[in-house]
Amino acid sequence: MSFIRILVFSGNNACERFYVSFDHFGNRALGEKNTRRELWDGDFDSTGFEIVTHQDLVALPEGDQIFKEKKLTFHIACNALEFSYFIHILNHSREYRQQVVSYWLKKVDNYIPKTKNVSLKITLNDFSKQILDHMWCHRISYLVMERTELDNAMSWLSTLGGAYSALGDHFSHCADMAGRISLRQFHLALRLGDPSTVARCKLYIALSLIQKNKFKHAKLIIETQYHLCLNSTSPDIRLLRMCKGIWSKLRYERSLYIEAGKKMKKINCL
Numbered sequence: 001m002s003f004i005r006i007l008v009f010s011g012n013n014a015c016e017r018f019y020v021s022f023d024h025f026g027n028r029a030l031g032e033k034n035t036r037r038e039l040w041d042g043d044f045d046s047t048g049f050e051i052v053t054h055q056d057l058v059a060l061p062e063g064d065q066i067f068k069e070k071k072l073t074f075h076i077a078c079n080a081l082e083f084s085y086f087i088h089i090l091n092h093s094r095e096y097r098q099q100v101v102s103y104w105l106k107k108v109d110n111y112i113p114k115t116k117n118v119s120l121k122i123t124l125n126d127f128s129k130q131i132l133d134h135m136w137c138h139r140i141s142y143l144v145m146e147r148t149e150l151d152n153a154m155s156w157l158s159t160l161g162g163a164y165s166a167l168g169d170h171f172s173h174c175a176d177m178a179g180r181i182s183l184r185q186f187h188l189a190l191r192l193g194d195p196s197t198v199a200r201c202k203l204y205i206a207l208s209l210i211q212k213n214k215f216k217h218a219k220l221i222i223e224t225q226y227h228l229c230l231n232s233t234s235p236d237i238r239l240l241r242m243c244k245g246i247w248s249k250l251r252y253e254r255s256l257y258i259e260a261g262k263k264m265k266k267i268n269c270l
Contacts, residue, residue, distance in 0.1 A: 006019075006020065006120045006122060018087065018090075020090055020097055020100065021097070021101060078122060078123075079124060079125055079126070079127055080124045080127075081131060083124060104120070146191075147192070150188055150192055153188055154188050154189070154192070154197070157184055157188070158185065161181035161182055161185065161204060164177045164178035164181060165178040165207060165208070165211075168207075168208065168211040169211060175211035176208075176212070178207075179212070182201055182204035182205045182208055183201075185197075185201045185204065186198065186202065186205065196239060199228070199239055200239065202221050202224075202225055203221070203239075203242055203243065203246055205221065206222050206225075206246055206250075207246055207249070209221070210246070210249060213253075215253075218246075218250055222243055222246055222247050225239070225243055226244075229243065
C-alpha cells in the first residue's frame with residue numbers, strides 16, 4: 001500500500017509524525033529529544049522528499065553519494081497556521097488524501113521510477129507578523145456578553161420568583177406569576193446549557209403547580225427529575241434533596257386539599 005510519511009520539525013526538534021494513505025490518516029507524537037539528525041539519518045535508504053521552508057525540496061535517492069550528486073529544488077513556504085489547515089483537510093477529506101498521495105508519488109516517479117512510499121520533512125517557520133483572528137474574537141466577545149446577561153437575568157428572576165412563590169401559598173395570582181417566572185428561568189437555563197439549572201427550574205414549575213392544586217402534573221415532574229438525577233453518573237445531592245423536599249410539600253398540600261374537600265362535603269350534606 002502506498003503512503004506518505006510526514007515528519008514535522010519545530011526548530012531542531014521533531015514534534016510530530018503523520019502517515020497518509022488513500023484510506024487512512026494517523027499521527028504519532030515524537031519525544032522532544034529526537035533531533036532532526038537522529039530521526040532522519042536512518043531513513044536515507046528510502047526514497048523521499050525534504051520540505052524545508054524557504055529552502056530546498058530535495059529528492060533522496062538511495063545512498064549518500066547519489067544524494068549529494070542529485071538535487072531537485074522547489075521553493076516552498078509553510079508556517080504553523082497553513083500547515084494546520086493542510087493536516088485538517090487531510091484528516092477529514094478522503095478525496096484530498098488521494099490527490100495528495102497521487103501527486104507526490106507521480107512527482108517522485110518522474111525522477112525515480114517505481115517509488116511506492118514518500119517521506120516528507122516539514123520545518124515550520126515563525127510568523128513574520130502575529131496573526132489575530134478578529135472574527136473569532138468578536139464571536140467569543142458576543143458569547144461572553146450573552147452569558148453574562150443571561151446569568152444576571154437568571155439571578156433577578158430567582159429573587160423575584162422566590163418572593164412570588166412564598167406568597168403563592170396564600171394568593172393564587174402570586175402562584176400563577178411564580179409559575180410564569182419559573183418558565184422564563186427554564187428557557188434561560190436551556191440557553192445556558194446547564195442541566196442542573198434546567199432540572200431546578202422544572203422543580204420550581206412543579207412547586208407552582210402544587211400551589212394551584214395540580215398535583216398529578218407536579219408529581220410527574222418531581223418523579224422524572226428525581227430518577228434522572230439518581231441515575232446520572234454524578235448525582236447532585238442538593239438536587240435530590242430538593243426533589244424530596246418538594247415531594248414532602250406535595251404530600252402535605254394534597255392531604256390538606258383532600259381534608260378540605262371532605263369538610264366541604266359534610267357541610268353540603270347538612
